[in-house]
Each structure stands twice: as structure tokens, then as C-alpha cells.
Amino acid sequence: MSSLINNYMNFNKWLLNDVYLESSLQGLYQSAVDAFPRTTKRQHAIDPIKIENLRFVPYLGVKTLFIKGLAQNETKKYNPMILFKNVTYYEEATAGAVRIESEGRRYFLDRLSMDDNHIVIRCNCPDFHWRFNFYNHLNKSLYGSKRTRYENQGGPPANPMEKEGMCKHAMKMIKILSEIGIIS
Numbered sequence: 001m002s003s004l005i006n007n008y009m010n011f012n013k014w015l016l017n018d019v020y021l022e023s024s025l026q027g028l029y030q031s032a033v034d035a036f037p038r039t040t041k042r043q044h045a046i047d048p049i050k051i052e053n054l055r056f057v058p059y060l061g062v063k064t065l066f067i068k069g070l071a072q073n074e075t076k077k078y079n080p081m082i083l084f085k086n087v088t089y090y091e092e093a094t095a096g097a098v099r100i101e102s103e104g105r106r107y108f109l110d111r112l113s114m115d116d117n118h119i120v121i122r123c124n125c126p127d128f129h130w131r132f133n134f135y136n137h138l139n140k141s142l143y144g145s146k147r148t149r150y151e152n153q154g155g156p157p158a159n160p161m162e163k164e165g166m167c168k169h170a171m172k173m174i175k176i177l178s179e180i181g182i183i184s
């Protein structure tokens with residue numbers, strides 16, 4: 001019980017501390033493109049990825065919506081996730097609102113925006129973990145805990161321009177969310 005209360009308090013504290021957010025989904029996408037100008041992967045490699053599952057977890061009290069995907073690429077499975085803050089929910093179907101379902105219940109909310117800065121993002125794939133996690137943390141656009149700071153192990157830097165961004169799994173999930181009308 002006390003750990004539940006602690007988690008809840010930490011969650012609220014974290015929400016309050018991260019008022020000044022720097023990046024939108026559009027900004028993180030563009031930053032990832034700019035950070036690796038010669039790559040043939042990431043934004044060029046989202047077609048084979050299938051989003052097998054999308055889970056919506058609305059928190060009406062704190063006006064957030066957590067979206068977790070299951071992204072499958074051949075035999076690999078990862079979980080891109082985005083937390084949207086400042087979400088406007090409605091009690092019933094309203095003109096202009098979009099509908100989601102969670103645990104068998106319907107929720108109505110204003111369509112989410114690619115240009116809204118009130119987001120944090122994460123994926124458990126190596127690309128996000130090694131290249132973006134730390135810089136998204138600095139940019140206040142990281143969902144959850146940050147990895148330990150980069151230690152130079154003699155190899156080339158994983159993210160030489162030190163830019164925040166997102167992996168191909170998040171890019172594909174956002175594309176699907178756009179196609180179903182949740183994000184514009």
C-alpha cells in the first residue's frame with residue numbers, strides 16, 4: 001500500500017517538475033532526422049514494422065493519456081510509448097472530439113497534436129536507449145527514468161550531435177495514430 005502511495009506521489013511530483021517541456025512529436029521526429037543525416041535506417045525503415053497492439057490508458061484526474069504500442073519487426077518486439085499531458089477529456093461524444101477505448105470503456109478527448117510540447121516518450125529498443133534516452137532526458141521529453149550518463153568506452157559516440165529524438169518504432173506508432181485520427 002505505501003509503495004502505491006509513493007508511486008502516486010512521485011508521479012505527481014514528476015508532473016509538476018516537468019512543466020517546461022521543450023519538444024513536440026514533430027520536433028523530436030525532425031531532430032532524429034537531423035541528428036543522423038546519412039542514415040538509411042530509422043525514418044527510412046518504418047514500413048516493415050507492424051504495430052500489433054495499441055493500449056490507451058487515460059488518467060482523467062491529471063489530464064494525461066498514456067499510449068503504449070507493441071511494435072513487431074520480424075522476430076523483434078519493442079514497446080514505444082508516449083505520455084500526452086494537458087489532454088482535454090469530455091464526458092460524452094462532442095463535436096470535434098475523438099474517441100478511444102480503454103478496458104472496455106469509451107473516452108472522448110480533443111484530438112492530439114504533433115505540435116504540442118506536452119509530451120514525453122520512450123522505447124525499450126537499443127536505438128532509443130543508446131542514442132536518445134539521455135538527450136531526451138536533458139530536453140525534458142523522456143518518459144520514465146534516464147539511463148546512466150554516457151561513458152566513453154573508446155568507440156565512436158552513439159549520438160555525435162547530442163540531439164534528442166525518437167526511434168523507428170515510435171515513428172511507426174505515431175503514423176498509425178495519425179491514420180486512425182487520434183493525432184493530427
Ligand SMILES: [Zn+2]
Nearest residue numbers: 123125167169
Ligand atoms: Zn524503439
